[in-house]
Amino acid sequence: MTIDDTAFERYRNTPNARTTLLRLFLGTLIVVLLWGATTAAVLFGGTHVYFAWQVTAAPYGMEGFLASPIGILSALTSFAGIWIGLWIAMRWVHGEPLSALLGTGRRVSRPDFLKGLIAVLITSALSEILLYLLAPGIARGTISLSSWLLFAIPIVALTLLQTSSEEVLFRGYLLRGLASRFRSPFIWALLPGLLFTSLHWSGGSSAAINACVLVSIAAFALLLTLMVYATGNLGAALGAHLGNNLTGFLLISHQQSYNSFALFTAKPLEGPGWMMSDAILIALIGIACSLLTIALLLHPRSPLRVSAEVPNAVGMA
DSSP: OOOOOHHHHHHHTOSOTTOOHHHHHHHHHHHHHHHHHHHHHHHHHHHHHHHHHOOSOOOOSHHHHHHSHHHHHHHHHTTHHHHHHHHHIIIIIIOOOGGGGTBTTSSOBHHHHHHHHHHHHHHHHHHHHHHHHHSOOOEEOSSOHHHHHHHHHHHHHHHHHHHHHHHIIIIIIIHHHHHTTOOOHHHHTHHHHHHHHHTTOOTTSOHHHHHHHHHHHHHHHHHHHHHHHHHSBSHHHHHHHHHHHHIIIIIEEOOGGGOTTOSEEOOOTTSSOOOHHHHHHHHHHHHHHHHHHHHHHHOTTOTTOOOOOOTTOTTBO
C-alpha cells in the first residue's frame, strides 16, 4: 500500500510568501489567545449563570459545571475561538482566505469526509467490543431516549465545531505552514501531532492510563495526518475526527465528566481499578483500530478508499 504524494505536494506549496516562521508563530499565538479568551468567557460566564439558576443540589465549581449537560455544550462552544483566531491570522497575518487551509481546491471533499466518518464509526464499534471484553460492564446512561434525540443535532453540530477547529489548526494551519518551510515530516507532521496529543493529558487519570491514552491519541493523530498527506485535503481527517468524538459523546462514554449525553457509559478511564496490563491493552487497541482505519481509507481495494484532490475537481463542496 503506497501513497502518492502529488496531492500533498500541491497542498504544501499553496501558502504565499507571507507564510514565514515568524508569521506562523504570530498567527498561532493569536489563535491560542482567542481560544483562551473564548474558553474563559464561556466557561466562567456559564458557571456563574448555571449555579445562579440551579435549584437542585449539584457539585459546585467549574468541575460540577463541566459535568453538567449545559457545561458540556458550553465547552464545545468555546472552540469557536479557534476558528475566529484562524480567520484573523489568515486574513491579517498571511493575507490568505481561511478556505486555503481546507485543501488545494479550498473546499472540503464531501466524499472523503463521509468515508472518514464511516471508517471511524466502524473501527470505533470494534474498539468498544474489545474494550468491553477487557472491562465488561456497560450501563445505560442517565439521559432519556427522548432527551437524547432532542440533543442529538446540537451535539453533532457542536462536536463538528470542535473537531473541525482542531483539524484546521493542527492538520491545516500548522501542518501546511511548516510543510511549506521544511521538507522533513519530523517537523511538519511530528510537531503538530505532539501538540495535539499533549492537549489530551488528563490530571484525573493515573500515569499509566494517561500514557495509554496519549499513545492512542498519537496513533489517531498519525491517521489524520496520513489522510491529509494522501489527499491534499482535510475532508477525510474532518470526518474521521468527527466520528471518533461522536462515539464518545453520544453512544458510549469512557469519561465520567463528559457522559451526560451518552446512551451508555463504560468504566471511566479516569476512575480507579485499572492495572498496568489494562493500560497496555488499551493502548494496543487504540493503535490497532487506527491502523485498521488507515487500511480502510487507503487500501486500493477498500470501498472507502479516499482519493487525492486534483485542481478543479467535480464533487468538491
